[in-house]
Amino acid sequence: MKFPKNTMRTIPFSFMVFFVTVGLAFSFLYHAETAFGADDHKELHAAVQELKTNLNAQIGAKPMRLAVLAFLSTKSDKHEKFTEFGDYLSENIISALSKETKKVKLFERKRLDLILGEHSLSLSGLIDADQAKKIGELAPLDAVLSGTFTKLANFIEINSRVVDVVTGEILLTYSAKVTLTNDLKSLFADRHIKQEEEDICALHEKRISYLLNDISTPEKVRALVKEAVKIPFEGKCAGIHFAIMRTFTRYQIDNQEYEDFLIKTIDAIPFPSRDSRAGETMRFITRKNRDDRRWELCVRIIKKSEARHIPSLLQPFVNYAYQPEELPTIYKRVDHYFSLLKNREIGLPQPITFNSGFQKMLNAADRRPASGHKVSFYCYNKYKDDLVYDKEMNKVIYGYLTHAYLDEENEKEKLKVLHSLSEHLNNREPDEILADNLFEFVFRFVRKEYLQMDPQEEAKVPLAHLTLFVEKCKPLFCKTIGFTKYPSQKEDRINFCIDNNIQCPKVVPSAEDCMKQLSSRNWKERVQGIKLLSRMGAGAKIAEREVIKSLERSSAENEREV
Numbered sequence: 212m213k214f215p216k217n218t219m220r221t222i223p224f225s226f227m228v229f230f231v232t233v234g235l236a237f238s239f240l241y242h243a244e245t246a247f248g249a250d251d252h253k254e255l256h257a258a259v260q261e262l263k264t265n266l267n268a269q270i271g272a273k274p275m276r277l278a279v280l281a282f283l284s285t286k287s288d289k290h291e292k293f294t295e296f297g298d299y300l301s302e303n304i305i306s307a308l309s310k311e312t313k314k315v316k317l318f319e320r321k322r323l324d325l326i327l328g329e330h331s332l333s334l335s336g337l338i339d340a341d342q343a344k345k346i347g348e349l350a351p352l353d354a355v356l357s358g359t360f361t362k363l364a365n366f367i368e369i370n371s372r373v374v375d376v377v378t379g380e381i382l383l384t385y386s387a388k389v390t391l392t393n394d395l396k397s398l399f400a401d402r403h404i405k406q407e408e409e410d411i412c413a414l415h416e417k418r419i420s421y422l423l424n425d426i427s428t429p430e431k432v433r434a435l436v437k438e439a440v441k442i443p444f445e446g447k448c449a450g451i452h453f454a455i456m457r458t459f460t461r462y463q464i465d466n467q468e469y470e471d472f473l474i475k476t477i478d479a480i481p482f483p484s485r486d487s488r489a490g491e492t493m494r495f496i497t498r499k500n501r502d503d504r505r506w507e508l509c510v511r512i513i514k515k516s517e518a519r520h521i522p523s524l525l526q527p528f529v530n531y532a533y534q535p536e537e538l539p540t541i542y543k544r545v546d547h548y549f550s551l552l553k554n555r556e557i558g559l560p561q562p563i564t565f566n567s568g569f570q571k572m573l574n575a576a577d578r579r580p581a582s583g584h585k586v587s588f589y590c591y592n593k594y595k596d597d598l599v600y601d602k603e604m605n606k607v608i609y610g611y612l613t614h615a616y617l618d619e620e621n622e623k624e625k626l627k628v629l630h631s632l633s634e635h636l637n638n639r640e641p642d643e644i645l646a647d648n649l650f651e652f653v654f655r656f657v658r659k660e661y662l663q664m665d666p667q668e669e670a671k672v673p674l675a676h677l678t679l680f681v682e683k684c685k686p687l688f689c690k691t692i693g694f695t696k697y698p699s700q701k702e703d704r705i706n707f708c709i710d711n712n713i714q715c716p717k718v719v720p721s722a723e724d725c726m727k728q729l730s731s732r733n734w735k736e737r738v739q740g741i742k743l744l745s746r747m748g749a750g751a752k753i754a755e756r757e758v759i760k761s762l763e764r765s766s767a768e769n770e771r772e773v
Contacts, residue, residue: 251388252366258387263307269383270314278318279305280357296398318352326350340379347376362399366391412447419451423458436469444476456495470496484517497527506544514556518563525575532581541586549594565597566604573611584615608635609648617671629676633683646691650704681711689715709746
């Protein structure tokens with residue numbers, strides 16, 4: 212179509228007005244919606260503070276006894292029903308309200324859960340009037356705060372209410388849209404992956420349980436192992452392998468392929484002390500076989516283990532019913548361990564000290580020893596000079612040597628331990644603890660009634676050994692008796708020294724000291740002197756005449772005692 216020159220194609224004015232008006236309207240609505248959405252969202256902290264302020268406005272002069280329940284997701288997906296966010300929100304509310312001590316008295320959640328559990332109740336989310344009243348019957352409360360949340364694309368919608376537990380009346384409602392920050396997103400982990408893992412492991416467990424019902428032939432064991440090694444020994448599936456190990460242990464089944472699989476798995480664990488697979492598997496694979504491969508694995512594991520787990524890892528290699536020809540190998544491994552210990556290569560998160568590492572080896576070798584105390588005694592004799600003898604280490608060594616002596620049945624070995632004990636005590640500085648240790652040990656040799664009734668117990672402390680021990684420690688008795696704390700205790704210790712001819716001038720009375728007591732005008736002092744002389748045996752012969760004279764001087768009132 213042709214138009215004349217200098218003539219414009221025009222749009223009717225009414226159409227132009229329409230388009231401009233519609234454009235402005237859409238623009239206004241867009242910007243209004245955007246602004247409204249931004250203003251409507253709150254940070255979680257702000258929402259919690261606003262809820263607290265609204266609640267405070269509803270409370271009178273008397274503080275409200277309030278329980279805060281876990282917030283519940285409104286999603287119908289069973290795997291999203293309970294999330295970390297619900298607990299996190301509840302804890303934030305509790306934290307904010309706990310500062311309002313004049314307005315709110317919070318009821319501890321654990322206590323409420325315990326009360327509800329006793330009555331087979333479990334409440335969360337928005338509770339109704341009947342549920343609130345039920346809580347009021349069970350717990351000393353005025354009200355309950357409960358709520359739900361819904362996770363949307365960019366925010367979390369929260370709805371809550373406070374309900375009176377007596378009347379069921381809703382005292383307060385509060386809703387807010389909380390901005391979904393990156394930190395809050397982390398509380399909404401995808402649980403479908405976890406559920407998928409659980410489902411897969413459940414199928415594996417069902418199949419392995421079926422195979423474990425019949426392991427009557429090597430072929431069936433191999434078939435079981437073939438399936439088992441396909442299942443990762445981790446996460447929810449770890450329980451399958453624990454069940455296999457228990458079954459194999461019970462029926463004494465060995466399978467090299469399966470043990471290789473286990474060794475490879477636990478060798479890759481970075482922090483064995485935080486993972487139950489390491490300890491359980493080490494016990495399993497060392498039931499019968501303690502070869503060098505397993506020892507090297509043990510070394511790699513203890514290098515990255517915490518101190519508390521080291522004894523149980525070492526025990527299979529140093530404390531079992533070994534044959535005499537195995538001792539050199541055990542001693543070699545003990546030396547290997549101490550070499551690593553001296554180089555500070557044992558233990559995490561920090562290498563353990565030599566004292567601590569020595570104690571761990573001693574515990575491993577001497578805890579319910581399967582073959583006597585040879586290994587632990589080897590450790591003590593070879594490495595005792597490398598120890599720092601502080602209060603704790605003296606306690607450990609005294610306890611170990613005393614226990615080893617009493618437990619040892621071989622006469623020759625028993626005497627070696629006795630010598631080491633006397634040497635250890637003589638090397639210590641005299642103090643109250645040393646006095647207690649010294650006399651505690653020798654009093655075990657006193658022939659009490661229970662010893663006389665049990666020959667086996669009496670054989671643990673032969674009197675000939677007491678004589679040897681006293682001879683080695685005579686000066687020590689005199690040095691330590693002065694540290695005795697209680698008078699009655701000191702009297703018992705002095706009597707022991709007299710009975711065993713331990714002469715301590717100015718500490719333990721001699722026959723001459725007792726003779727001086729006999730000349731006292733005090734009858735009780737004379738009696739004490741006579742009693743002490745009676746314990747000296749032949750050593751009291753020089754006081755015989757003085758004793759007779761003292762008795763002749765007794766008055767009529769003492770005649771019966773004479």
